[in-house]
Amino acid sequence: MKKKILVTGFEPFGGDTRNPSGEAVIALPSSEDYEMGKLILPVSWKRAFPEIEKAWDAWKPDALLMVGLAAGASAIRIERVGINLCGATKDIDGLYADGTEDSCAEKPILADAPDAFFVTYDEKKILDALKKAEIPAKYSYSAGTYICNYLLYSSLAKRKREDADMQIGFIHVPYAEGQREDFPSMPLDTIVSALETVLSEMF
Ligand code: PCA
Numbered sequence: 001m002k003k004k005i006l007v008t009g010f011e012p013f014g015g016d017t018r019n020p021s022g023e024a025v026i027a028l029p030s031s032e033d034y035e036m037g038k039l040i041l042p043v044s045w046k047r048a049f050p051e052i053e054k055a056w057d058a059w060k061p062d063a064l065l066m067v068g069l070a071a072g073a074s075a076i077r078i079e080r081v082g083i084n085l086c087g088a089t090k091d092i093d094g095l096y097a098d099g100t101e102d103s104c105a106e107k108p109i110l111a112d113a114p115d116a117f118f119v120t121y122d123e124k125k126i127l128d129a130l131k132k133a134e135i136p137a138k139y140s141y142s143a144g145t146y147i148c149n150y151l152l153y154s155s156l157a158k159r160k161r162e163d164a165d166m167q168i169g170f171i172h173v174p175y176a177e178g179q180r181e182d183f184p185s186m187p188l189d190t191i192v193s194a195l196e197t198v199l200s201e202m203f
Contacts, residue, residue: 087145
C-alpha cells in the first residue's frame with residue numbers, strides 16, 4: 001500500500017493578499033510514490049490545528065508536512081524544533097492565543113507539557129536532497145512563536161501522546177517572487193519543486 005502524506009499550507013494573513021505556502025501546496029502535483037492529502041489552513045490560533053487533527057484522525061496519514069511563510073527568509077528553512085510557547089501576536093480573527101482581543105501575554109501551548117519537541121522527519125536527507133537540486137535551503141532552530149510553531153509543537157505533542165510512528169516536520173518558505181519588493185523571495189515554481197523534493201525524502 002502507498003504511504004499517505006498530509007500536506008498543509010496557509011491562507012494569506014497579516015495584510016498580505018497571497019501566501020506562497022498555500023499556493024505551493026495547491027500547486028503540488030500528485031506522485032506515483034505516495035498518496036497526498038492537502039489542507040489550506042486559516043492563520044487562526046483556534047481554527048487551524050483542529051483541521052489537522054480532524055484529517056489526521058480520519059485519514060491516518062503516515063507523515064505530516066506543514067508549510068508556512070517566513071517573511072524575510074531567502075532560503076527554504078527546514079525546521080528542527082517546535083517550542084511550547086504562543087507569542088503575543090494577533091491572528092486573522094483579531095484574537096490572541098488566549099482567545100482575547102486585548103491581552104498580549106505569551107503563554108504555553110500546553111500546560112504541564114515538555115518545553116520542546118524535535119521534528120521526526122529526516123532533516124539531513126531533506127537538506128542533502130535540496131542541495132543536490134540546487135535549491136537554497138538550511139536548517140532552522142526556531143519556527144517562531146506564531147501559528148506555524150503552534151502547529152508544529154501541537155502535532156509533535158499529539159504524536160507523542162498517541163505514540164504514533166509518524167514523520168512530522170515543518171518547512172518555512174520565502175515570499176514568492178513578485179509578491180513583495182521589500183523582502184527576499186523565490187520563484188513559486190522553485191518553492192513547489194522544493195516541496196516535491198522534501199516529500200520525496202519523507203520516508
Ligand atoms: N506563517 C506564519 C503563520 C502562517 C504563515 O504562513 C508563521 O510563521 O507562524
